[in-house]
Amino acid sequence: MSGLSFIAPKTVEEAVRALAAGDGLTKCLAGGTDLLVQLRSGRARPEVIVDMKRIPGLIGISEREDRFIIGAATPGAMISECGPLCRAWPGITEAVDLIGSQQIQGRASLGGNLCNASPAADSVPAVIAARATCVVVGPEGRREVPVEAIVTGPGQTSLRKGELILEFHVPKPRPHQADAYLRFIPRTEMDIAVVGCAVNVTLGDKGVCRDARVVLGAVAPTAVIVTEAAEALVGHWLDEETLGRLDAAARRASKPITDKRGTIEYRIKVAGVLARRAAAIAFKRAGEC
Amino acid sequence: MTFIGKDLKVVGTRPIRPDGVDKVTGRANFGADMTVPGMIWGKIKRSPHAHARILRIDAEKALRLPGVKAVVTAADFPNIAAEEAFAGEAIMDFRDLSRNCMARDKALYDGHAVAAVAASTPAIAEAALELIDVEYEVLPFVIDVEKAMAADAPLLHGELFTQGIEPKPTAPSNIAKRINFTKGDIEKGFREADVVIERRYTTRPVHQGYIEPHACVATVAADGQCSIWSSSQGHFMVRQYCAHLLGIDIANIRAAAAEIGGGFGGKTLIYVEPVALALAKKSGHSVKIVMTREEVFRGTGPAAGSVIEVKLGAKKDGRLTAAEVTLKYQAGAFPGSPVGPGCMCALAMYDVPNANVTGYDVVCNRPKVAAYRAPGAPNASWGVESCLDELALALGLDPLSLREKNAAKDGVKAVHGPTWQNIGYAETLAAAKAHPHWRAPLGAGQGRGIASGFWFNIGGESTASVHVNEDGTVVVATGSPDIGGSRVSMAMMVAEVLGVAVERVRPIVADTSSIGYTFLTGGSRVTFATGMAATEAASRVVDELKKRAAVIWEISPEAVEWRDGMAYPAGQNAGAFEPLPLAEIAFRSARTGGPISAEAAINAQGPGAGFGTHICDVEVDKETGAVKILRYTAIQDVGRAIHPAYVEGQLQGGVTQGVGWALNEEYIYDKDGRLENPGFLDYRIPVASDLPMIDAVLVEVPNPRHPFGVRGVGEVPIIPPTAAVANAIYRAAGVRLRDLPMSPPKVLAAIDEEKG
Amino acid sequence: MSKIHVSTVINDDPVEYLCEPQQSLLDVLRDELNLTGSKEGCGSGDCGACTVIVDGRIVCSCLMLGAEAEGRKITTVEGIATGDKLHPVQQKFLEHAALQCGFCTPGFIVAAKALLDENPNPSEEEARYWLAGNLCRCTGYDKIVRAVLDAAEVMRAEAAE
Structure with missing residues (x-):
C-alpha cells in the first residue's frame, strides 16, 4: 500500500x-x-x-594471488561450497554457515549481513579478524575500506546516500595463519548469536603467536576488535596463563546490554569462554598449515 | 462387545494414513488455503497496551480508504451476560470469551483485539488498520501471578470476587478462585516424617506453538445462513460458541473442519471466527482472516505461568507420610486457568496418606490462557516430580525405587477423590527399571533424570456413522477434527470390526450439518470416545449384514455368524451355505432391505487414566550453561495402541514440547507489559538438531471400558520432561534448577553460585 | 502503484504473473497462483513451512519478493512428485508416519528432497542440521529423520540399479 x-x-x-x-x-x-x-x-x-543480484560480480567468488574476492550478494551456501576459501579461512566460512537455516543460506550474503548492521551478525567478526576490506561504489566513485569501518551502530552504517558494497576482499592467509569463529546460541540452530568471537592468529617459531586479531560480536553496539586480547596472545604459546589473560581481556572489552537474548553478566562470561575456545581452534589450525 | 485379548488383524498394524498423500503433495486444505468467490480479507487491530481503558474508536479514515468494506468493534457484538460453558478441559464464560475476541471498554493485555477491518486485499486491510484511531487511557498493569494476588494490585475486573473462600469476600480481587483438596491429617503426616523437603518452583507461560496460525473463512447470507471454514479442534465448538456470541440459531451455522495444522489445546477456543462472521455480516462478503505469527503469540492463549510450592514428608525408607502443594496459576486476562486439573494431577500418582493441595486461579494482564496438552498438569508435576527427586537425594534412595515405593495402584484412593482401577503406573516404572537406558553408562559431565506423569483423559459426546457402499467399500464419518492421524485409527477400528482390509474403509470428518454433535478434539478423547462410537456403528452394520445374509439364505439372523468380513452359517443346523463376503451382501442390498449403514451417538464413559515414566540423559557445558539432551526414553501405559506409529508419535512429540518447556521456551515481557518475543526466532521451540531420537516404549494395560482397550495417549508425554531434565541436570552438574526454563544463563548462574 | 510483470518457471511450467512490489513469492504462490501447498507459519523465515527450491537452492518463499522470481526456476511441493508417482521422500514420510498434522510437511518434503539431491548419504546429524530450519511441533522429529534417512537409502539403491 x-x-x-x-x-x-x-x-x-x-x-x-x-x-x-x-x-x-x-x-x-x-x-x-x-x-x-x-x-x-x-x-x-x-x-x-x-x-543487487543481477549486477555482474555481485554474486560469485574469485581468487587472485593475494586475495579472495567475494561478491557482496553471494549467498552463504555458495561461500560454503568454495573449497579454496573454506581451506584458507575456515573461521569465515563457518561463521557464514552459522547464519540461519539452510533456507537462509540459500539467500543470505556477506553484504546483507554487514549492512543490516546488527551487532550480532555472525560473519562480521570473522571477516574483520581476517583484515578484509570492502569495495564501496557510489555517486562519488569507488573506495576500498576496512570492513570494520562500515557499521557505526545498531542499524547504522557509514555508507552514504547512493553507495553500495560491491565486493569483499579477503587477503589470503600467510604461512601458519588461521582463524576460527564460535558463537553461543541457546539452541543448536536458528538463533541470533548471544555472543560471537572470531580469532585470527599467525604463529611463528615453535608455535609462538606472532600476530593476532580477536573480534567479539553481540557484546557492544558494533563488532569490537579487542586489541588487548590480541596483545594477550602475541609473543605467547597458548598455555593456561595466556588463555586466562585472553579470557580476562575479552570480558573487559565486552560492554553488552541485557535483552531477550541474554544478560550483561552472561554475555561477559561467555565472551571470555568463546575467546578461549576459538583461540584454541585457531592455534591448532595455524599449527597445521 | 470387546476385542480385548482377541487376535486382531488390523489393530496394532501400521497402515498408511488415508489423508497422507494429500499432505505430502501439498493438496491438503488447511485453514488459510480456502478461497471462496467474492471473498475479502479481514485483519484485526490489537491493543499496544497491557491494560487500558478504550475511550474512543474512530474508524472514519479507514472506511474512506478505497477497498475497505467494513469495520467492526465491540459495539457490533451483543453485550452478553455471564454464562459458564464447558470448554474442553476447562470452564470458561461466554461473556469473557466475547470480550476476549473483541475488547469491550478495556483492553486487558498487549495484543487484545480492539477492532477489525475487512477489505478487498490483504494490503488494503493492513493499511486500514493503521487508519483506525483508538484513544486509550493507559492503566497500571500486573503480569506476575503473586503481584496480581497482592491486596494493592491493579484490578482487571471490578466485579471479580474470589470463589471458594468463606466468608464470601466483600472486595473484588484478581484471585478468581481458590480450590482445595485434602486427605488424612496433614499435620500428623509431617510429624511422622523423618525427612521433610519444602521447595518452591516457578514457570513462565509457554505457547502451544502449533505451526499453523489461526485461520477461517466466514460467510453470512442475506437470509441469515452462515458457514464457517476454520482451523479448530472442534467445529461443533466453533458453531456453538459463534452462535452464542453473535446471537445466531445453531441451525443457521454450518461449520466445517479444515485440515488443522496443530493445536495441542490452543485451538479449543475461538478467536477469529466470530470476528470474521461479524465482518461478513456487515460487509455482505465472505471474509477470510488469517493470523500472523505475531498475532498468534500476542493474541492467543498460552499455557499458564505458575508458582508451585511443594512440601513432602517421608520415612527413612522412602514411604511418603504427607504432601502439601500450593499452586498459583496465571489465568491471563479472564478467569479459567487449569489450576483445577493441576491440583488433581499434583499428587495423583502417589499413595499419600495425608495431603493438602490448594490452588489459586489468578487473572493478570496477559493473553487468556488456553488448554495446552494436559492443561495444568505439567506445572504441578514440574514441582512435585522435582521435589521427589530432591527427597530421594536427601534420603539416599534411588529415585525410581522411591517412586515404586509410593506409586498409586488399583484400590488406592487418590487425593482428589477417585479410587484407582485398572491403572498402569507401576507397569511403567517396572518397564523403566528393565530398560537398558536405565543402566547405561554415563560419561563425565553427564547425568540421568527420571520423572513420571499422569493425566485423566476424557470421554464425552461423539457421533460416528458407517456406510457400506454398493461395491463393499466403506465410509466412516465422524465429527472429530483429525489433528494427528485419528482418521486412520477410525478406519482401522471399523475395518477390524467388519473384517475387511483397512484400505477398503475411507474415513472422513463430516461438517456440523452432516453428522451428530461431537465434542471437540482434546483431552486425548478421540481415539477413545469417537473410536468407541465408530466401533459401535460398525458393530451395528455387522448386525445388519448378518440380517441381510439371513434374508438371502432365508434363515434366522441368529443363525448367521460374522467372521473375517464374511457371513457364515452358525453351525450345521443353520444350513449349508457358502460364506457371503461383505461385498456380495452390499451388492445385493437393494433387494434385501436397502442401504446398509448405521450411526452411533454416544457419551463415552471410562476413558482410563494415563501414566508415563521418562528417562532423560543430559550433558551440561559448565562454562556456558548449555544443556544437551543425549538420550531420551518415554514409557507410557497406552491401553491399546490402535496404530502404534501414531501413538509413538504422540509420545515423541509430547516429549519434545516438554523439552522445549524445560530448556528455552518462555514469554518475555518488557517493562511496559509488552511481549518482546512474539515470533519463532526468540520464542525458541526445539529444532531437529536439538534432539536425539526419542525411544517411545508402549506399555499396554488395556482399558476395560473401551472395546479395544484404548486409553488416551496424547497428553501424558508432555508432563514428565521438565522434571526429568532438571533431575538429569542436577546429576550432571550438581545444581538444582527450580525456575523454568532452564536456559543457559540460569544454568550457568547456578553453576557459578555453587562454585562460590 | 503499478504491478510488476514476472515471467518465471514453476514446477517446469512457464508462468507469468503480475505482483505488487511488496508481495513475497509465498504471497504470489498462494494468493495469485493458487499453489497453496507452500504454507505460512511465521512469515519471517523461522519455520520453513514455505520452503521452495529456486535455481537449485532451498529458500523460504516468505523471504523472497515475487518480483525477484523473474527468469528463475522454482520448484514447490506441488512439483516434487512425478505424475502420480510419489518421490521417495514423500513415500517414506507416509510409511514412517512422519507427519501428524501435516502443516509443516510440505516444507520438510522440499527441504529433504534438496538435501538428498546434494548429499545422497547424509548422517543423522547432517540430516538434523539441514532440517533445523523446518519447525515441526507434532512429531519430535524422530520419524521425520528416520523417513529422510530411509528415503536416502532407497534413492541410493535406485541410483545403483
Whole structure:
C-alpha cells in the first residue's frame, strides 16, 4: 500500500543512480533475509528496493594471488561450497554457515549481513579478524575500506546516500595463519548469536603467536576488535596463563546490554569462554598449515 | 462387545494414513488455503497496551480508504451476560470469551483485539488498520501471578470476587478462585516424617506453538445462513460458541473442519471466527482472516505461568507420610486457568496418606490462557516430580525405587477423590527399571533424570456413522477434527470390526450439518470416545449384514455368524451355505432391505487414566550453561495402541514440547507489559538438531471400558520432561534448577553460585 | 502503484504473473497462483513451512519478493512428485508416519528432497542440521529423520540399479 517500487538494475551505474535518486528511503536487496522481515513488520518502509543480484560480480567468488574476492550478494551456501576459501579461512566460512537455516543460506550474503548492521551478525567478526576490506561504489566513485569501518551502530552504517558494497576482499592467509569463529546460541540452530568471537592468529617459531586479531560480536553496539586480547596472545604459546589473560581481556572489552537474548553478566562470561575456545581452534589450525 | 485379548488383524498394524498423500503433495486444505468467490480479507487491530481503558474508536479514515468494506468493534457484538460453558478441559464464560475476541471498554493485555477491518486485499486491510484511531487511557498493569494476588494490585475486573473462600469476600480481587483438596491429617503426616523437603518452583507461560496460525473463512447470507471454514479442534465448538456470541440459531451455522495444522489445546477456543462472521455480516462478503505469527503469540492463549510450592514428608525408607502443594496459576486476562486439573494431577500418582493441595486461579494482564496438552498438569508435576527427586537425594534412595515405593495402584484412593482401577503406573516404572537406558553408562559431565506423569483423559459426546457402499467399500464419518492421524485409527477400528482390509474403509470428518454433535478434539478423547462410537456403528452394520445374509439364505439372523468380513452359517443346523463376503451382501442390498449403514451417538464413559515414566540423559557445558539432551526414553501405559506409529508419535512429540518447556521456551515481557518475543526466532521451540531420537516404549494395560482397550495417549508425554531434565541436570552438574526454563544463563548462574 | 510483470518457471511450467512490489513469492504462490501447498507459519523465515527450491537452492518463499522470481526456476511441493508417482521422500514420510498434522510437511518434503539431491548419504546429524530450519511441533522429529534417512537409502539403491 506504500508507494514502493522495485528495480533490478543490470549495471553498477544503474544501481547507484537508483539508490541516489529521490528523497525517500532506498534499500539494497541482496538475500532479503533481513529486509523482507523488516518490510513485513513495518520496521522498514522504503520507497525503492534495488535488487543487487543481477549486477555482474555481485554474486560469485574469485581468487587472485593475494586475495579472495567475494561478491557482496553471494549467498552463504555458495561461500560454503568454495573449497579454496573454506581451506584458507575456515573461521569465515563457518561463521557464514552459522547464519540461519539452510533456507537462509540459500539467500543470505556477506553484504546483507554487514549492512543490516546488527551487532550480532555472525560473519562480521570473522571477516574483520581476517583484515578484509570492502569495495564501496557510489555517486562519488569507488573506495576500498576496512570492513570494520562500515557499521557505526545498531542499524547504522557509514555508507552514504547512493553507495553500495560491491565486493569483499579477503587477503589470503600467510604461512601458519588461521582463524576460527564460535558463537553461543541457546539452541543448536536458528538463533541470533548471544555472543560471537572470531580469532585470527599467525604463529611463528615453535608455535609462538606472532600476530593476532580477536573480534567479539553481540557484546557492544558494533563488532569490537579487542586489541588487548590480541596483545594477550602475541609473543605467547597458548598455555593456561595466556588463555586466562585472553579470557580476562575479552570480558573487559565486552560492554553488552541485557535483552531477550541474554544478560550483561552472561554475555561477559561467555565472551571470555568463546575467546578461549576459538583461540584454541585457531592455534591448532595455524599449527597445521 | 470387546476385542480385548482377541487376535486382531488390523489393530496394532501400521497402515498408511488415508489423508497422507494429500499432505505430502501439498493438496491438503488447511485453514488459510480456502478461497471462496467474492471473498475479502479481514485483519484485526490489537491493543499496544497491557491494560487500558478504550475511550474512543474512530474508524472514519479507514472506511474512506478505497477497498475497505467494513469495520467492526465491540459495539457490533451483543453485550452478553455471564454464562459458564464447558470448554474442553476447562470452564470458561461466554461473556469473557466475547470480550476476549473483541475488547469491550478495556483492553486487558498487549495484543487484545480492539477492532477489525475487512477489505478487498490483504494490503488494503493492513493499511486500514493503521487508519483506525483508538484513544486509550493507559492503566497500571500486573503480569506476575503473586503481584496480581497482592491486596494493592491493579484490578482487571471490578466485579471479580474470589470463589471458594468463606466468608464470601466483600472486595473484588484478581484471585478468581481458590480450590482445595485434602486427605488424612496433614499435620500428623509431617510429624511422622523423618525427612521433610519444602521447595518452591516457578514457570513462565509457554505457547502451544502449533505451526499453523489461526485461520477461517466466514460467510453470512442475506437470509441469515452462515458457514464457517476454520482451523479448530472442534467445529461443533466453533458453531456453538459463534452462535452464542453473535446471537445466531445453531441451525443457521454450518461449520466445517479444515485440515488443522496443530493445536495441542490452543485451538479449543475461538478467536477469529466470530470476528470474521461479524465482518461478513456487515460487509455482505465472505471474509477470510488469517493470523500472523505475531498475532498468534500476542493474541492467543498460552499455557499458564505458575508458582508451585511443594512440601513432602517421608520415612527413612522412602514411604511418603504427607504432601502439601500450593499452586498459583496465571489465568491471563479472564478467569479459567487449569489450576483445577493441576491440583488433581499434583499428587495423583502417589499413595499419600495425608495431603493438602490448594490452588489459586489468578487473572493478570496477559493473553487468556488456553488448554495446552494436559492443561495444568505439567506445572504441578514440574514441582512435585522435582521435589521427589530432591527427597530421594536427601534420603539416599534411588529415585525410581522411591517412586515404586509410593506409586498409586488399583484400590488406592487418590487425593482428589477417585479410587484407582485398572491403572498402569507401576507397569511403567517396572518397564523403566528393565530398560537398558536405565543402566547405561554415563560419561563425565553427564547425568540421568527420571520423572513420571499422569493425566485423566476424557470421554464425552461423539457421533460416528458407517456406510457400506454398493461395491463393499466403506465410509466412516465422524465429527472429530483429525489433528494427528485419528482418521486412520477410525478406519482401522471399523475395518477390524467388519473384517475387511483397512484400505477398503475411507474415513472422513463430516461438517456440523452432516453428522451428530461431537465434542471437540482434546483431552486425548478421540481415539477413545469417537473410536468407541465408530466401533459401535460398525458393530451395528455387522448386525445388519448378518440380517441381510439371513434374508438371502432365508434363515434366522441368529443363525448367521460374522467372521473375517464374511457371513457364515452358525453351525450345521443353520444350513449349508457358502460364506457371503461383505461385498456380495452390499451388492445385493437393494433387494434385501436397502442401504446398509448405521450411526452411533454416544457419551463415552471410562476413558482410563494415563501414566508415563521418562528417562532423560543430559550433558551440561559448565562454562556456558548449555544443556544437551543425549538420550531420551518415554514409557507410557497406552491401553491399546490402535496404530502404534501414531501413538509413538504422540509420545515423541509430547516429549519434545516438554523439552522445549524445560530448556528455552518462555514469554518475555518488557517493562511496559509488552511481549518482546512474539515470533519463532526468540520464542525458541526445539529444532531437529536439538534432539536425539526419542525411544517411545508402549506399555499396554488395556482399558476395560473401551472395546479395544484404548486409553488416551496424547497428553501424558508432555508432563514428565521438565522434571526429568532438571533431575538429569542436577546429576550432571550438581545444581538444582527450580525456575523454568532452564536456559543457559540460569544454568550457568547456578553453576557459578555453587562454585562460590 | 503499478504491478510488476514476472515471467518465471514453476514446477517446469512457464508462468507469468503480475505482483505488487511488496508481495513475497509465498504471497504470489498462494494468493495469485493458487499453489497453496507452500504454507505460512511465521512469515519471517523461522519455520520453513514455505520452503521452495529456486535455481537449485532451498529458500523460504516468505523471504523472497515475487518480483525477484523473474527468469528463475522454482520448484514447490506441488512439483516434487512425478505424475502420480510419489518421490521417495514423500513415500517414506507416509510409511514412517512422519507427519501428524501435516502443516509443516510440505516444507520438510522440499527441504529433504534438496538435501538428498546434494548429499545422497547424509548422517543423522547432517540430516538434523539441514532440517533445523523446518519447525515441526507434532512429531519430535524422530520419524521425520528416520523417513529422510530411509528415503536416502532407497534413492541410493535406485541410483545403483
